[in-house]
Amino acid sequence: MTLVSEVRLRQVLDSRGNRTVEADVVTESGGFGRAAAPSGASTGEYEAIELDPSEAIASAREHAVPRLEGKVFVGDQRDVDRTLRAADGTDDFSEIGANSAVAISMAASKAAADVTGAPLYQHLGGAFRGEEFPTPLGNVIGGGEHAADATAIQEFLSAPVGAPNVQDAVFANAAVHQEVHDLLAERDIAAGKGDEGAWAPSIEDDEAFELMAEATDSVADEVGFDIKFGLDVAGAEMYDEDDDEYVYRETTRSTDEQIEYIADLVDEYDLAYVEDPLDEDDYAGFAELTQKVGDRTLVCGDDLFVTNVERLQTGIERGAGNSILVKPNQIGTLSDAFDAVELAVENGYRPVISHRSGETEDTTIAHLAVATGAPYIKTGAVGGERTAKLNELIRIEQNVSRL
Numbered sequence: 001m002t003l004v005s006e007v008r009l010r011q012v013l014d015s016r017g018n019r020t021v022e023a024d025v026v027t028e029s030g031g032f033g034r035a036a037a038p039s040g041a042s043t044g045e046y047e048a049i050e051l052d053p054s055e056a057i058a059s060a061r062e063h064a065v066p067r068l069e070g071k072v073f074v075g076d077q078r079d080v081d082r083t084l085r086a087a088d089g090t091d092d093f094s095e096i097g098a099n100s101a102v103a104i105s106m107a108a109s110k111a112a113a114d115v116t117g118a119p120l121y122q123h124l125g126g127a128f129r130g131e132e133f134p135t136p137l138g139n140v141i142g143g144g145e146h147a148a149d150a151t152a153i154q155e156f157l158s159a160p161v162g163a164p165n166v167q168d169a170v171f172a173n174a175a176v177h178q179e180v181h182d183l184l185a186e187r188d189i190a191a192g193k194g195d196e197g198a199w200a201p202s203i204e205d206d207e208a209f210e211l212m213a214e215a216t217d218s219v220a221d222e223v224g225f226d227i228k229f230g231l232d233v234a235g236a237e238m239y240d241e242d243d244d245e246y247v248y249r250e251t252t253r254s255t256d257e258q259i260e261y262i263a264d265l266v267d268e269y270d271l272a273y274v275e276d277p278l279d280e281d282d283y284a285g286f287a288e289l290t291q292k293v294g295d296r297t298l299v300c301g302d303d304l305f306v307t308n309v310e311r312l313q314t315g316i317e318r319g320a321g322n323s324i325l326v327k328p329n330q331i332g333t334l335s336d337a338f339d340a341v342e343l344a345v346e347n348g349y350r351p352v353i354s355h356r357s358g359e360t361e362d363t364t365i366a367h368l369a370v371a372t373g374a375p376y377i378k379t380g381a382v383g384g385e386r387t388a389k390l391n392e393l394i395r396i397e398q399n400v401s402r403l
């Protein structure tokens with residue numbers, strides 16, 4: 001094993017044009033890894049703390065870098081991540097910033113892979129990974145916190161569940177995205193794009209459901225395999241705590257009505273996936289919905305679990321959800337993200353590896369999905385920072401990745 005010899009940190013741009021943290025990790029033997037932190041817009045209240053990038057970098061340079069350089073073996077990811085936690089000294093990375101932590105954690109993993117000459121997914125997941133691939137969930141219509149004056153539900157996600165391989169699945173999601181564009185044009189509905197490249201028309205959610213059903217059916221007929229769709233409701237963003245109601249464009253729903261509404265949607269549209277249907281504190285609501293529809297769809301916790309094993313453990317004990325979204329920057333290190341996946345799988349929860357709405361060209365999550373054998377990855381449908389991950393999955397599937 002080889003020691004970390006240098007950690008370089010800098011600010012770069014993310015896909016929203018905001019500054020974010022990028023890390024380079026160099027090893028004594030000349031290994032090199034580079035990674036950048038993503039950033040959420042509909043962030044969960046219980047996520048690890050993202051600091052202003054310049055503060056995060058200054059603090060990491062002061063507290064973390066001296067503990068890593070010349071002291072930690074790059075291939076020992078647990079030790080890299082433990083060192084980051086010890087350097088930070090808080091539960092939520094509020095000292096060095098989860099943005100510095102995750103960038104360094106991911107860059108170290110890439111440097112270690114570089115040293116061994118293995119693709120990142122094999123370094124992280126072992127020699128026998130690379131046979132199973134995640135189904136990509138592709139955001140094709142969206143609003144919420146990702147686009148002004150668009151749908152209330154944050155994401156309508158194409159889910160090519162019948163695709164024979166990743167490449168066909170990725171192409172199918174792009175085709176659904178294109179088909180939605182054509183259907184919008186037929187209806188004379190103008191639409192720009194939201195933060196993740198999904199169409200962001202100023203329409204009611206009911207119309208978005210119609211468009212998704214038509215677009216997925218039509219592309220499924222063309223490609224000859226089953227394409228379903230799903231949602232990220234981002235319930236915490238629409239929940240009004242004072243009035244105990246979910247606020248849509250033209251209507252509001254009580255918690256009971258919200259549960260009924262989502263359960264009806266699952267059956268009406270045969271939804272494959274429902275993320276954050278309820279508020280991030282509502283374990284009971286998640287449990288009730290999971291009881292109703294968990295046998296036929298994924299009820300996924302994003303803001304509910306925030307990739308945190310303690311929150312996931314609570315969910316497991318209460319029967320809340322049957323799936324967890326895994327975003328490394330929500331928790332701060334790759335080790336923590338792996339722990340979340342492991343606890344999920346042990347308890348029959350399906351892990352979904354995920355991007356953030358603010359992304360870079362970093363491809364770590366594509367490797368993480370293959371390394372963990374995750375059944376799903378959510379990383380958009382189009383747009384350079386999204387296709388960076390999707391195209392990487394295609395390369396991994398072809399087994400030519402050497403990043």
Ligand SMILES: C=C(OP(=O)(O)O)C(=O)O
Pocket residue numbers: 039040041042043044232234302354355356357358
């Ligand atoms: C990807 C998402 O958005 P953000 O990164 O804004 O949290 C999400 O909510 O799942």
Ligand SMILES: [Mg+2]
Pocket residue numbers: 232234275276302303325
């Ligand atoms: Mg979400």
